[in-house]
Amino acid sequence: MSSQAAPVETHDHHDIRPIRKAAMWVFLGSECMFFGSMIATFLLYRNETGDGPGSEIFNIPFTSASSFVLLMSSLTMVLAHNAFEKRDARTTRIWLGATALLGTIFLAGQIFEFAEFVHEGLTLSTSSFGSAFYMLTGFHGAHVAIGVMMLMAMFYLSLDGRLYDDRGLNVELVGLYWHFVDIVWIVIFTVVYLLQV
Amino acid sequence: MAEAAAHRSHPTPAMYWGIALFLGVVTAIEIAVPSISALDPIKVPLLWMLAAVKFFTVVGFFMHLRYEKRLYKTLFLFGVFGVFPLFIVVLLSMDAL
Numbered sequence: 001m002s003s004q005a006a007p008v009e010t011h012d013h014h015d016i017r018p019i020r021k022a023a024m025w026v027f028l029g030s031e032c033m034f035f036g037s038m039i040a041t042f043l044l045y046r047n048e049t050g051d052g053p054g055s056e057i058f059n060i061p062f063t064s065a066s067s068f069v070l071l072m073s074s075l076t077m078v079l080a081h082n083a084f085e086k087r088d089a090r091t092t093r094i095w096l097g098a099t100a101l102l103g104t105i106f107l108a109g110q111i112f113e114f115a116e117f118v119h120e121g122l123t124l125s126t127s128s129f130g131s132a133f134y135m136l137t138g139f140h141g142a143h144v145a146i147g148v149m150m151l152m153a154m155f156y157l158s159l160d161g162r163l164y165d166d167r168g169l170n171v172e173l174v175g176l177y178w179h180f181v182d183i184v185w186i187v188i189f190t191v192v193y194l195l196q197v
Numbered sequence: 198m199a200e201a202a203a204h205r206s207h208p209t210p211a212m213y214w215g216i217a218l219f220l221g222v223v224t225a226i227e228i229a230v231p232s233i234s235a236l237d238p239i240k241v242p243l244l245w246m247l248a249a250v251k252f253f254t255v256v257g258f259f260m261h262l263r264y265e266k267r268l269y270k271t272l273f274l275f276g277v278f279g280v281f282p283l284f285i286v287v288l289l290s291m292d293a294l
Contacts, residue, residue: 025269029276036280040287064228071224071251075217078259082210179260183252190227190248195241197231 024173028180031143035184038136039191045128046196052126055196057117066109067189070144073102074182077175084163084171092171093158099178100151103144110141133192140188143181150174207264216258223251 046055080095114134124134154174157163163171208216227247230236236243257263262270 022268022272025272026276029273029279032273032276033279033283036283037287040284044288044291060228060231064224068221068224071220072217074220074255074259075213078213079210082207082213085207176260179255182259183255186248186251186255190244194227194231194244 020173021176024176028176031180031184035136035140035187038132038139039187042132042136042192045132048128050127050129052130053117053120053122054129055193057120057122058193058197059113059116060193060197062109062113063189063193066106066113067185069102069109070106070182070185073099073106074179076102077178081171081175087164089158089161089163092163093155096151096155096158096171100148100155103148103151103178107141107144107148110137110144114138136188136192140181140184143184147174147178147181150177207261208258213259216254220251220254223247223254227251 076095076098080092080099083091083095114137122130122133124131151174154163154171157165227244230240230243230247256273262273
């Protein structure tokens with residue numbers, strides 16, 4: 001019985017992989033529009049600071065370092081994918097772990113930055129600028145957090161020898177998602193930080 | 198042609214390191230631009246251009262879109278370029294245009 005089930009699974013695997021990949025690209029395309037609308041909203045309200053602080057409280061050197069960390073996590077992710085394609089589970093695991101670590105450092109930096117801004121008097125309800133800023137960067141941070149969880153799931157699967165069990169998420173799809181959070185940050189870093197100083 | 202693109206070989210790990218170095222250099226230029234007063238007249242388009250270079254480098258090489266089937270490219274780029282009419286709709290709905 002089980003010997004008959006295996007070929008069916010293999011056949012399914014080959015059939016649905018391009019469909020899942022296409023679905024991921026559709027999802028990422030729709031996410032571009034999601035973040036695009038939030039960036040447009042931020043641009044509209046960037047000068048609506050009311051009595052609260054504005055972009056003068058930004059710490060550009062600190063955010064630049066965070067941006068560099070996230071950018072380099074794209075390198076470690078693509079190296080993980082490269083090792084995955086070569087069926088080198090150990091190297092894949094190392095780069096997946098490095099990517100999750102860099103993502104966690106970025107998140108820690110964002111939490112520190114938010115705490116500093118709240119201390120300076122910029123909260124979600126201080127002004128339209130504050131609302132737009134926290135909604136945009138907060139949603140991006142939430143996407144990074146989800147990405148870190150997916151990376152850790154991949155890391156766990158690699159420990160368990162199930163990295164190539166291709167019925168659910170795989171390294172390629174997680175990689176596409178991770179690179180996406182990086183490219184969104186490339187735009188946010190320019191629009192929210194660099195263009196405001 | 199799309200099939201040929203799909204079968205084009207992906208970069209090697211050494212090339213990925215080189216691309217990361219390039220991205221790091223572009224980021225350093227981005228960070229320097231606001232502090233160079235001589236660049237003030239072109240600061241905004243320059244920063245947008247540098248961001249676009251980084252964006253499409255990551256999409257093309259790290260996400261492998263330049264090696265993918267035309268269907269995947271179309272699906273993603275529809276979302277990317279769909280942002281521009283969305284910008285106009287948002288700005289119009291808030292009387293900002």
